[in-house]
Amino acid sequence: MTAPAGEPVTFDPGLSWRLHRQVAVRPEPFGALLYHFGTRKLSFLKNRTIVEVVNSLGDHPDARSACRAAGIDDAQQAPYLHALGVLARSKMLVAGENE
């Protein structure tokens, strides 16, 4: 069964995000594979830095801080925030306290 389609997700990097509880992360030499058991979708993270960001989202008050903690300056964050946005839209990430 697929999660019911909800409102389209807008990704605000100033908010807190974390991995959906049904998402598993498998480390790979190129980065990681993500699998969402609810939507049955597979995604690829193509480098180790984005993996670090994704895994540590829950420890930070917002997505930008998680990027900074992984050593990505604000000026270099655009592609990472874009990737997080894609993950949020495919329900791999959820905002704040929601599931």
Added chain:
Amino acid sequence: MTPSDSALAPVAQPVPRLVEQFEHGLDAPICLTWELTYACNLACVHCLSSSGKRDPRELSTQQCKDIIDELERMQVFYVNIGGGEPTVRPDFWELVDYATEHHVGVKFSTNGVRITAEVAAKLAASDYVDVQISLDGATAEVNDAVRGQGSFPMAMRALENLADAGFTDAKISVVATRHNIDQLDEFASLAARYGATLRITRLRPSGRGADVWDELHPTAAQQVRLYDWLVAKGDGVLTGDSFFHLSGLGEPGALAGLNLCGAGRVVCLIDPVGDVYACPFAIHDRFLAGNILSDNGNGTGFQSVWKNAPLFRELREPQSAGACGSCGHYDSCRGGCMAAKFFTGLPLDGPDPECVEGYGAPALALERIKPTPSGDHSRGTRQGPIPLTLLTRRPASDVAAGSAPARLCNENPV
């Protein structure tokens, strides 16, 4: 494999393309097919695994659970369970529950025989089980010619039960043939009617498919129609990446998916007796990597086969483009499907039998020797004594073929 999202690549430095990394193989498969039994209530003419009769050496419940434990440790996210008809195994639901409790999601393929209202309700309550109903015609006439009399209403009943139970997004799995290419729109409306997703895959000349491929595989003109349909209307349609041999028909990337042969690199198959093959379409000794129960010198178990089997190591080495090396489409089709070439008797380093440049057709016209099947679980449907008069009527060519009849399954399937 259906990675629906494009790779997320916020990269500062160039890294090898994902496809190239996959070609070297991963520590665990992404997409694992597990045929749980060779037993089947049907006898589809194109069955990839030549199923029918249960193999007496079939893995026990405990052996299956041990494999699931190993898949959990390897973080294989889900398995595609098939057969045969997997639901006829008495421990099928027990194994499904065991897998999902151990974080191995299950997608199983069925002809629908056991998908009663009660089973559908149970399935609807689980987040971790996905159901795929096989259907090879949008009408009973087209479907039953391939899958056997009565198989169409059986599949429809299963879809109805699932929809009534509130199971959303079941898959309707169609093998593209010469007779159903014109029904693509009808398949799409069928899927819409049941709140299901359409999945269309390529007819492979594997298993009993070898016997019927010449007559059933889509014509060159139909391949183009199929390609155009997938590009125009295939957005929500799954293909298991199986049409990558057609990607040369249009712009690179027009066809969704990775367009890569994942055999032994990111894909493999476990059969009912624990044999591990390079891909679901390659159940033949030539592509047998090893057996889960036997020690290959590096211990037993699935992971040992996956990591150490000489066949898999070989498949993860750079492959020669062979006769296709000078073709401008090589980068998009990579020479096509290894299994399709092998089972039609074409050289593995030459064009795919359905090559979009047309190089397959002359190769098929040449003298070729199709490989002898190395396993067959078909049920003979012949009953009682065989009248001797039949022998005298046997065409000369049959006699000339020598030895035993190559297959037992040429009769009407039901």
